[in-house]
Amino acid sequence: MSPASSPDVSGQLSVVLLLQDDSLELYEWYLKANGFTIVATDDPAAALNAAPGADLIVTGIKLRGPFDGIELIRRLRDDDRTRNKPVVVLSASVTATSRQRAFDAGCDLFLPKPCLPDELVARLRELLVGSKAQRLESVSFRARAASLIHRARELLESNRKRG
Numbered sequence: 285m286s287p288a289s290s291p292d293v294s295g296q297l298s299v300v301l302l303l304q305d306d307s308l309e310l311y312e313w314y315l316k317a318n319g320f321t322i323v324a325t326d327d328p329a330a331a332l333n334a335a336p337g338a339d340l341i342v343t344g345i346k347l348r349g350p351f352d353g354i355e356l357i358r359r360l361r362d363d364d365r366t367r368n369k370p371v372v373v374l375s376a377s378v379t380a381t382s383r384q385r386a387f388d389a390g391c392d393l394f395l396p397k398p399c400l401p402d403e404l405v406a407r408l409r410e411l412l413v414g415s416k417a418q419r420l421e422s423v424s425f426r427a428r429a430a431s432l433i434h435r436a437r438e439l440l441e442s443n444r445k446r447g
Contacts, residue, residue, distance in 0.1 A: 298412050299323060301338035303331040303356070304374065305347050307397070311374070314401035320408070328356045336365040340412055342404075345375040345382060357389035370411040374399055 302312055302324045312324045323334050328349040335341055341360065345353040353373060360366040370393070373386040378396040386394050393407060 298339045298408075299337060300408065301325075301331060301334050301341045303328060303341070303343040303347065303353070305344050311342075311401065311404065315405065315408075318405045320405075328353070331356060332359055332363075335360055335363075335369065338369065340370045340372065340408060341366075342372045342374055342408070345373060345377045345386065354385050354389045357386065357391050361390040370414075372408065372411065374404065 298319075299321045300315055300323070302308065302315065302322055303326065304311065304324075305326060308324055308326060312322050315322050323338060325331050325334065326348055328343075328347050328351050331341070331343070343353040343356055347353055347356070351359075353375070357371055357373075360369065360371060371391045372393045372395060373391045374395045374397060375382065375386075376397040383394050392411060395404065395407060
């Protein structure tokens with residue numbers, strides 16, 4: 285695997301769900317060339333179905349389909365399976381209002397278009413590393429808590445047997 289690849293902590297390539305209304309092919313090609321596994325669509329409803337299998341979601345604001353990128357983010361945040369997945373908005377709608385709406389809906393990062401593909405790759409990698417570190421930390425915390433609970437039960441049982 286080349287150093288430009290984007291494996292996660294388990295050695296698997298990171299899966300990016302790419303939902304864009306234009307320039308989809310350019311970003312899709314560049315992300316693939318940099319080691320990401322891409323699920324690409326221009327349909328927000330299809331994106332909702334694919335999102336649980338992705339490590340990260342990239343969306344625009346203005347989309348073709350039954351709802352826009354802001355509504356997509358809201359729906360992702362309302363779903364337990366996608367609530368904590370990083371969401372990046374990549375949009376030419378760069379007004380302060382558009383940015384605020386995206387952050388209010390729950391996006392993690394807003395990148396204005398045109399966005400250089402190298403910058404997109406770098407920012408996605410940063411988000412993925414942070415996201416995977418958080419998940420590992422959470423798993424580690426839960427394992428430690430379970431171990432402490434088990435030990436406490438052993439001590440209680442031991443004390444109960446002693447009288």
